[in-house]
């Protein structure tokens with residue numbers, strides 16, 4: 060088997076005395092679009108944060124291109140994080156900077172391009188998310204969907220190897236959601252970026268995912284292609300896919 | 312009774328935790344200074360906000376204290392026929408105590424509160440994590456520029472506070488209350504000197520350090536949501552003013568022992 064882009068092996072994490080992750084195992088290959096689904100609050104964001112070393116596991120290992128992140132200091136993580144982009148659940152745009160400065164931020168930090176090239180790359184990234192020419196707007200003036208798209212432009216502008224998306228379509232109208240899904244597919248095709256997408260929206264998951272992992276009770280309960288998950292007879296998966304609540308599960 | 316011990320115990324442990332987090336931040340600042348070049352563009356932005364924009368409040372409070380102090384001292388000193396003694400007393404007090412303390416308290420309220428609110432809301436809205444995700448060391452980007460800017464601004468601000476305090480004292484004592492100007496100035500210069508201004512400036516730098524580090528620590532470790540930010544800001548301002556007053560006591564003590 061070739062080297063995986065990112066692997067999580069037997070990750071355990073307890074937060075505030077609550078066992079959130081209890082042995083997550085995921086192997087994500089280069090170039091695939093991998094979707095993580097699960098009920099809200101089941102630890103999807105926490106899983107994603109482990110992939111960037113924003114959180115360290117209590118037990119288990121996180122391998123990025125075969126290198127273990129566990130035990131690396133914040134400074135040692137810097138070269139690894141330069142290869143990864145992340146879209147945060149609420150955008151996490153810097154509210155003291157305008158749209159253009161936000162998108163330019165990772166490039167300026169990297170310090171590889173000239174100011175002219177950065178301007179060009181920013182315009183290109185904003186056009187990709189249909190927000191060309193909006194550089195001067197402040198984040199406070201943007202709608203939720205626009206914030207997410209700017210944040211997507213910021214995450215992708217450095218053309219990272221791995222892009223992590225935390226709920227890129229939640230809270231957006233169906234048309235915008237669809238355009239974001241298409242964008243993610245496009246990134247995968249044109250730049251050969253590996254995408255990991257967290258969502259609880261089954262339709263998006265099936266549309267963009269090469270493979271889907273379903274998290275349940277801190278473990279990967281089901282892993283397969285969209286077709287496999289749709290035809291799964293597992294009662295828990297079935298209820299999630301079809302959006303059926305179950306009194307005994309809901310009360311937990 | 313049991314409740315009482317429980318509350319004292321809980322607060323004691325919270326205090327210990329804050330001390331621990333504070334120490335970690337100090338270590339982190341050293342680490343950041345060792346690994347990354349200083350971001351001078353952010354430093355200059357912060358000097359503009361912390362230093363230059365604070366000048367009006369610092370000048371105003373410094374003048375008020377100088378004026379009030381002069382008129383109070385004059386009330387007693389003129390009874391003794393020592394009206395011109397107001398000058399050195401005002402100047403001495405402004406340089407060594409009133410200037411640095413009043414300026415420090417104003418900066419804790421104005422700059423300290425804004426540091427902890429800004430960092431706190433960046434923390435709760437995941438902007439700090441966004442920085443980390445973009446391979447930026449938060450201490451290097453958020454804390455170090457603020458610290459350097461405040462260390463550089465405080466001596467300037469305290470100098471203004473001292474200067475305007477002494478000037479306001481002169482205006483009250485001489486034109487308003489009718490003290491003889493030649494004696495006033497002569498006595499002021501005879502009994503206060505560079506050493507007194509030096510004490511004020513040393514204090515100002517230490518106060519700047521205390522305010523900035525405590526408020527950064529509270530902001531970066533703030534709890535969740537708007538409530539968390541509000542609580543962090545209150546704690547930051549209260550802790551930094553208390554720390555400032557306690558520090559002031561020890562600095563005064565040490566400097567007096569050392570300089571005498």
Ligand SMILES: Nc1ncnc2c1ncn2[C@@H]1O[C@H](COP(=O)(O)OP(=O)(O)O)[C@@H](O)[C@H]1O
Pocket residue numbers: 074075079097098099100101102103104105106
């Ligand atoms: N920094 C944190 N500190 C304490 N608890 C947390 C933290 N982050 C997440 N949690 C808890 O972990 C659980 C899973 O959170 P999360 O991963 O955000 O869920 P989701 O699957 O909806 O993204 C929640 O119960 C949340 O309260």
Ligand SMILES: [Mg+2]
Pocket residue numbers: 103104105148225226
């Ligand atoms: Mg989440």
